[in-house]
Amino acid sequence: xxxxxxxxxxxxxxxxxxxxxxxxxxxxxxxxxxxxxxxxxxxxxxxxxxxxxxxxxxxxxxxxxxxxxxxxxxxxxxxxxxxxxxxxxxxxxxxxxxxxxxxxxxxxxxxxxxxxxxxxxxxxxxxxxxxxxxxxxxxxxxxxxxxxxxxxxxxxxxxxxxxxxxxxxxxxxxxxxxxxxxxxxxxxxxxxxxxxxxxxxxxxxxxxxxxxxxxxxxxxxxxxxxxxxxxxxxxxxxxxxxxxxxxxxxxxxxxxxxxxxxxxxxxxxxxxxxxxxxxxxxxxxxxxxxxxxxxxxxxxxxxxxxxxxxxxxxxxxxxxxxxxxx
Amino acid sequence: xxxxxxxxxxxxxxxxxxxxxxxxxxxxxxxxxxxxxxxxxxxxxxxxxxxxxxxxxxxxxxxxxxxxxxxxxxxxxxxxxxxxxxxxxxxxxxxxxxxxxxxxxxxxxxxxxxxxxxxxxxxxxxxxxxxxxxxxxxxxxxxxxxxxxxxxxxxxxxxxxxxxxxxxxxxxxxxxxxxxxxxxxxxxxxxxxxxxxxxxxxxxxxxxxxxxxxxxxxxxxxxxxxxxxxxxxxxxxxxxxxxxxxxxxxxxxxxxxxxxxxxxxxxxxxxxxxxxxxxxxxxxxxxxxxxxxxxxxxxxxxxxxxxxxxxxxxxxxxxxxxxxxx
Numbered sequence: 215x216x217x218x219x220x221x222x223x224x225x226x227x228x229x230x231x232x233x234x235x236x237x238x239x240x241x242x243x244x245x246x247x248x249x250x251x252x253x254x255x256x257x258x259x260x261x262x263x264x265x266x267x268x269x270x271x272x273x274x275x276x277x278x279x280x281x282x283x284x285x286x287x288x289x290x291x292x293x294x295x296x297x298x299x300x301x302x303x304x305x306x307x308x309x310x311x312x313x314x315x316x317x318x319x320x321x322x323x324x325x326x327x328x329x330x331x332x333x334x335x336x337x338x339x340x341x342x343x344x345x346x347x348x349x350x351x352x353x354x355x356x357x358x359x360x361x362x363x364x365x366x367x368x369x370x371x372x373x374x375x376x377x378x379x380x381x382x383x384x385x386x387x388x389x390x391x392x393x394x395x396x397x398x399x400x401x402x403x404x405x406x407x408x409x410x411x412x413x414x415x416x417x418x419x420x421x422x423x424x425x426x427x428x429x430x431x432x433x434x435x436x437x438x439x440x441x442x443x444x445x446x447x448x449x450x451x452x453x454x455x456x457x458x459x460x461x462x463x464x465x466x467x468x469x470x471x472x473x474x475x476x477x478x479x480x481x482x483x484x485x486x487x488x489x490x491x492x493x494x495x496x497x498x499x500x501x502x503x504x505x506x507x508x509x510x511x512x513x514x515x516x517x518x519x520x521x522x523x524x525x526x527x528x529x530x531x532x533x534x535x536x537x538x539x540x
Numbered sequence: 541x542x543x544x545x546x547x548x549x550x551x552x553x554x555x556x557x558x559x560x561x562x563x564x565x566x567x568x569x570x571x572x573x574x575x576x577x578x579x580x581x582x583x584x585x586x587x588x589x590x591x592x593x594x595x596x597x598x599x600x601x602x603x604x605x606x607x608x609x610x611x612x613x614x615x616x617x618x619x620x621x622x623x624x625x626x627x628x629x630x631x632x633x634x635x636x637x638x639x640x641x642x643x644x645x646x647x648x649x650x651x652x653x654x655x656x657x658x659x660x661x662x663x664x665x666x667x668x669x670x671x672x673x674x675x676x677x678x679x680x681x682x683x684x685x686x687x688x689x690x691x692x693x694x695x696x697x698x699x700x701x702x703x704x705x706x707x708x709x710x711x712x713x714x715x716x717x718x719x720x721x722x723x724x725x726x727x728x729x730x731x732x733x734x735x736x737x738x739x740x741x742x743x744x745x746x747x748x749x750x751x752x753x754x755x756x757x758x759x760x761x762x763x764x765x766x767x768x769x770x771x772x773x774x775x776x777x778x779x780x781x782x783x784x785x786x787x788x789x790x791x792x793x794x795x796x797x798x799x800x801x802x803x804x805x806x807x808x809x810x811x812x813x814x815x816x817x818x819x820x821x822x823x824x825x826x827x828x829x830x831x832x833x834x835x836x837x838x839x840x841x842x843x844x845x846x847x848x849x850x851x852x853x854x855x856x857x858x859x860x861x862x863x864x865x866x
Binding site for chain 1: 541542543544546548551552554555558559560561570572573575582584585586587588589590592593594624625627628629630631632633634635636637638641642645646649652653658659660661662663664665666667668669671673675677
């Protein structure tokens, strides 16, 4: 069977069955590996991007550098961690210019310093296609760690920020709308490190992950780990102003983007009902919206309610190796 | 200027000038990043390989998996560290088969378990060319850390094991010599983790690195960091039996391979003269040869003595983006 038939998540299952279990407290399948380290976990996240399969041609080298750092820091954020540093492996074709390399590293450096951390090492190799692998590591107290597993029926489902920024950036590229601010939503995402730390310190979250592959995909991933279901209230989903801006100009289905498009890097959280207010207040302090969009159910379906009708929510988020709807 | 003119080491200088200095105690340019962690350093090493530029077509997926783990563990070994774990990012074309993926992961898993560690996480992505990035992390007490910087004039230069195993494997491929044991020297290298730990515990090494890019290249890299020179005694260099085996069958210059060919992953060490015996004995205990091959000099030249003549040793080791002699 080819990976194109298997899909990314089945491929990860194949890998997981082969690996010997070692010191990782949280195994493959969570946003980060978490290694037992006295009173803390050492968090490690790794992500690879390559030009032909992940980078729109409009993406500047500065943005590529920013992006690879941001998506790795997002995984540290989703576990409640503080970042310790990042290493970057750069696979570059030999005809790449020195100025391209400089811009790439300026972007990577800008993102690390913006979030109070640094690039501490790396590797440069010659490859056919630009391929960049970042590995971020961070630290979190054990009792503040926010795992993927832990969602309980009755818990609320909530998200930081709003959805559709990356989708709006995708539309801007598709419809040739030259708006740098809208493009940034796709090409220069913001890892929710401050939000992750603040939620972790409150110790009120039952499960957490980042929404890198889209909301529907993320819900199905949480469902799979937690053996629960979700009922999402479509009207409660906060839609990014950038996506509404696109909707004013083009005939698009904003919910298709808000529900299924990847790249927003918001945190998807489950939280006991009686703790929701504390989370909202904690996020208010740092100027970030935190919105309940549904609840965890005993029934294992992932459903969406809109206009008084409940439907199954399809799992249409991004998955590598497979064909996609966007 | 293109990277093909700049070369890997100048590219790293360009990168290094852009990055803000952060928490890394040992910056870019050493085998690992070393992060201050109470009484210890957290060591992090990252390495990327891609099929078209690094993997001979004879390399099996099992060997690719073994290789990416081994070269990362080798960097941890060179700093005296014990490994904590490894993450792997797999960039794979979508027409790769499930059995290829399984073999790759079996090789990676075999190498980690052989050296008492484990793969704790990773990422799978779709790429055009097979590209794999491993990141190993380890731990070492601060007073046992073996840096690249520290070589003093008068110190001895020594290496673990012998040189030319990888060169012999390269020759076996070139001359179609079907000998799996010889090929393994190139395709399934052994990271010197036990040797690195044993030397570190003795606290006798003034500088250390692994010889991944070949002896001459490694000496020039140490020269650059330490502002010293080296005088190598060609007759003292232990040549791998596999390379001598090839020499019996084919007209090859064994010293070209022993001095310049990369991929042996032995440890290159500088050590005060009066500590050499202790190092030899410590290595004897674990069954590894440890051979003095020269000395550190005040003069900044890298020279080689053979048949009573002293010559400059050329820097002909492997460097990415540039053309090579092999």
